[in-house]
Amino acid sequence: MKNLLTQFRSFDRPAQVLMVNQFSINVGFYMLMPYLAGYLAGPLGLAAWAVGLVLGMRNFSQQGMFLLGGTLADRLGYKPLIVAGCLLRVAGFVLLAAVESLPAILLASVATGFAGALFNPAVRAYLAADAGPRRVEAFAVFNVFYQAGILLGPLIGLALTTLDFRVTALAAAAVFAVLTIVQIWALPAHKAAPPTAKTSVLEDWRVVVANRPFVLFALAMIGSYVLSFQIYLALPLQAAVVVGDGRSDTALVTSLFVVSGVVAIAGQLRITSWFSRRWGSGRSLVVGMAIMALAFLPLIALPGPATLGGWAAAGALVLTAALLAVGTAAVFPFEMDTVVALSGGRLVATHYGFYNTVVGVGILLGNLGTGAVFGILRDAELGALIWVALTGVGAVCVIALYLLDRSARLSPPPAKAAVTETGEVPAAS
Numbered sequence: 001m002k003n004l005l006t007q008f009r010s011f012d013r014p015a016q017v018l019m020v021n022q023f024s025i026n027v028g029f030y031m032l033m034p035y036l037a038g039y040l041a042g043p044l045g046l047a048a049w050a051v052g053l054v055l056g057m058r059n060f061s062q063q064g065m066f067l068l069g070g071t072l073a074d075r076l077g078y079k080p081l082i083v084a085g086c087l088l089r090v091a092g093f094v095l096l097a098a099v100e101s102l103p104a105i106l107l108a109s110v111a112t113g114f115a116g117a118l119f120n121p122a123v124r125a126y127l128a129a130d131a132g133p134r135r136v137e138a139f140a141v142f143n144v145f146y147q148a149g150i151l152l153g154p155l156i157g158l159a160l161t162t163l164d165f166r167v168t169a170l171a172a173a174a175v176f177a178v179l180t181i182v183q184i185w186a187l188p189a190h191k192a193a194p195p196t197a198k199t200s201v202l203e204d205w206r207v208v209v210a211n212r213p214f215v216l217f218a219l220a221m222i223g224s225y226v227l228s229f230q231i232y233l234a235l236p237l238q239a240a241v242v243v244g245d246g247r248s249d250t251a252l253v254t255s256l257f258v259v260s261g262v263v264a265i266a267g268q269l270r271i272t273s274w275f276s277r278r279w280g281s282g283r284s285l286v287v288g289m290a291i292m293a294l295a296f297l298p299l300i301a302l303p304g305p306a307t308l309g310g311w312a313a314a315g316a317l318v319l320t321a322a323l324l325a326v327g328t329a330a331v332f333p334f335e336m337d338t339v340v341a342l343s344g345g346r347l348v349a350t351h352y353g354f355y356n357t358v359v360g361v362g363i364l365l366g367n368l369g370t371g372a373v374f375g376i377l378r379d380a381e382l383g384a385l386i387w388v389a390l391t392g393v394g395a396v397c398v399i400a401l402y403l404l405d406r407s408a409r410l411s412p413p414p415a416k417a418a419v420t421e422t423g424e425v426p427a428a429s
């Protein structure tokens with residue numbers, strides 16, 4: 001904790017505000033979203049297809065609109081998009097608390113998703129600009145705040161939802177309302193040099209798509225998100241298999257999230273520092289991705305309670321969650337730094353938006369495939385094969401990142417560095 005505070009204080013006010021804001025954003029979001037499906041299916045009585053539609057539209061309105069959000073941030077400035085996104089979240093959450101019809105709930109869900117598309121690329125681009133040559137350190141501290149919000153949010157939401165989900169929704173809206181005021185007051189406007197030329201949005205997007213090393217990197221990183229998101233899909237499904245007999249798996253699933261959050265919060269700065277000293281950015285991405293791929297080996301060895309018993313199977317599941325958290329912590333700061341570096345300091349938020357859109361599509365396809373295959377293999381008593389397949393996905397990504405690093409495509413020449421000596425990101429043209 002002392003090391004975290006020291007690192008936090010070593011950054012100037014904009015970076016500190018962005019880190020605390022991200023913690024609050026995740027607290028507000030995760031105190032509500034884990035319980036939304038239960039509210040829709042329970043008190044509101046929506047059919048399963050309608051619940052899926054609401055959740056799917058929320059995800060699409062965020063992942064599918066990241067590129068637009070990043071483009072707007074580059075053109076209008078980072079602070080206005082951050083503030084606008086938080087305001088839109090306020091409106092979306094208030095609407096969720098106030099309405100009961102499916103069309104209105106869909107509108108609220110889309111609003112909360114699009115809000116994330118507005119502020120996420122802007123926050124990352126602003127932090128990269130403010131941190132300058134200390135980007136990796138800044139994103140490491142940022143991820144500690146990020147994970148702490150994910151860990152605390154559901155606990156607060158659980159307490160509030162026992163009263164009424166609408167109370168949770170209004171409390172989440174209040175969090176974002178306070179955030180909006182704080183950012184207007186405490187977050188300086190991003191200062192950038194005036195643009196050298198005016199371009200259209202399509203021309204900006206062509207610049208990003210034509211950036212071959214960046215596009216290859218985004219494609220190679222899809223696997224890391226598919227693997228890390230299994231804590232929300234395959235690992236909870238496996239928890240039900242481990243517990244069995246229709247018993248509640250809540251305690252085991254909760255332990256997965258607690259272990260994952262504690263590893264990220266307690267270990268992030270040490271992991272980043274050690275990887276930086278030993279390997280540097282490109283090789284750290286390769287090694288971190290390898291850890292994520294190997295994280296599923298315990299489940300390959302112990303695919304269920306029939307092997308060595310329920311406790312051993314539960315231990316293998318928790319160990320997998322911990323290893324995934326270590327790999328994610330190793331990858332994240334260098335991943336964010338590489339996006340900025342490969343952008344060449346031009347259209348940084350747009351690059352982040354495109355990157356998030358690419359991995360978002362990958363997550364959607366990966367989760368659809370994992371969910372479908374998991375049930376088939378479990379019914380055929382071949383459950384270990386799903387973990388073999390996920391390990392294979394990780395191995396492909398390790399090879400791809402290794403080849404990109406070996407060919408120096410993850411390290412642009414100095415002339416294309418993402419920040420200037422003063423730490424300012426050159427303006428988008």
